[in-house]
Amino acid sequence: MSQQPIGVVGAGTMGQGIAQVLVTSGFDVKLYDVSDDQLGRARAAIDKGLAKLVAKDKMGEGDREAALSRLDTTTALDALRDCEVIIEAAPEQPALKEKLFGDLSRLTHEAILASNTSSLSLTRLAAVCERPERVVGMHFFNPVPVLKLVEVIRAEQTSDATVARIEALAESLGKTAVPVGDSPGFAVNRLLVPMINEAAFLVQEGAATPEAIDQAMKLGAAHPLGPLALADLIGLDVCLAIMEVLQEGFGDPKYRPCPLLKRMVAAGYLGRKSGRGFHVYE
Numbered sequence: 001m002s003q004q005p006i007g008v009v010g011a012g013t014m015g016q017g018i019a020q021v022l023v024t025s026g027f028d029v030k031l032y033d034v035s036d037d038q039l040g041r042a043r044a045a046i047d048k049g050l051a052k053l054v055a056k057d058k059m060g061e062g063d064r065e066a067a068l069s070r071l072d073t074t075t076a077l078d079a080l081r082d083c084e085v086i087i088e089a090a091p092e093q094p095a096l097k098e099k100l101f102g103d104l105s106r107l108t109h110e111a112i113l114a115s116n117t118s119s120l121s122l123t124r125l126a127a128v129c130e131r132p133e134r135v136v137g138m139h140f141f142n143p144v145p146v147l148k149l150v151e152v153i154r155a156e157q158t159s160d161a162t163v164a165r166i167e168a169l170a171e172s173l174g175k176t177a178v179p180v181g182d183s184p185g186f187a188v189n190r191l192l193v194p195m196i197n198e199a200a201f202l203v204q205e206g207a208a209t210p211e212a213i214d215q216a217m218k219l220g221a222a223h224p225l226g227p228l229a230l231a232d233l234i235g236l237d238v239c240l241a242i243m244e245v246l247q248e249g250f251g252d253p254k255y256r257p258c259p260l261l262k263r264m265v266a267a268g269y270l271g272r273k274s275g276r277g278f279h280v281y282e
């Protein structure tokens with residue numbers, strides 16, 4: 001087990017989940033965010049996540065308290081200086097992530113710098129860093145405590161030692177690491193989001209209703225969730241942004257975002273989080 005803490009940058013949906021699995025697995029965590037309020041919400045969410053495990057008899061009360069005591073929150077980036085690995089889960093904005101990675105790479109020359117980006121180029125992120133061979137993608141899936149996959153993305157500059165350390169870290173969190181090259185959408189989003197986009201075309205053309213499409217894929221392809229119910233869970237804005245990354249990255253018209261998807265995002269129909277997407281939520 002690591003003696004040095006693991007840093008997590010960004011205490012939103014993903015940062016909270018990543019911090020939760022780290023403390024549950026015995027790591028000391030320094031969770032950094034620019035917002036104190038957000039850090040408070042993150043601590044409360046992690047507390048609630050651990051309480052659920054206790055309620056399901058998957059964790060003892062003593063272990064819950066011990067896990068919580070391993071969580072340290074901070075609004076000072078400097079506090080991450082002694083971390084062995086820093087996992088970044090800040091907003092998906094290229095300029096923001098490049099600034100963060102540049103700053104982190106100057107703050108510590110030792111730490112592995114891992115990004116949870118869904119779609120940005122790790123090679124470009126590594127290019128703004130000192131000692132770029134320690135930059136790598138560590139792509140978790142939402143909800144982090146539940147989903148077992150971590151895509152480990154190798155930038156052009158990433159060393160074998162960096163990849164090996166991140167694969168070992170993923171395994172010690174009970175995840176399965178799958179190696180993927182630094183290509184737009186990596187593996188899962190490149191396959192999944194064009195399928196969602198195609199389902200949106202089916203709806204736009206009036207060929208099938210969202211209910212029919214979801215039922216068809218559940219029964220006919222053994223998917224646990226239909227593509228449009230899944231799109232609502234991911235967020236239609238996130239799906240659209242990934243299609244735009246694929247379209248720009250490959251320059252191939254097969255990745256054009258469905259106009260209906262664009263209109264729904266423009267209307268604020270973002271899925272579960274806004275109460276309405278392809279389906280309506282109470």
Ligand SMILES: NC(=O)c1ccc[n+]([C@@H]2O[C@H](COP(=O)([O-])OP(=O)(O)OC[C@H]3O[C@@H](n4cnc5c(N)ncnc54)[C@H](O)[C@@H]3O)[C@@H](O)[C@H]2O)c1
Pocket residue numbers: 009010011012013014015032033034035038088089090091092096100116117118119139140141142234
């Ligand atoms: N949500 C998902 O399903 C999902 C899945 C896999 C990967 N991702 C990726 O994870 C990353 C985070 O996504 P999220 O959904 O958790 O976002 P989020 O908006 O829920 O959280 C982002 C957090 O970053 C904080 N932040 C803003 N500026 C910051 C800065 N300069 N430094 C540090 N923190 C800052 C915000 O206060 C917020 O707490 C993105 O790169 C996203 O693409 C998201």
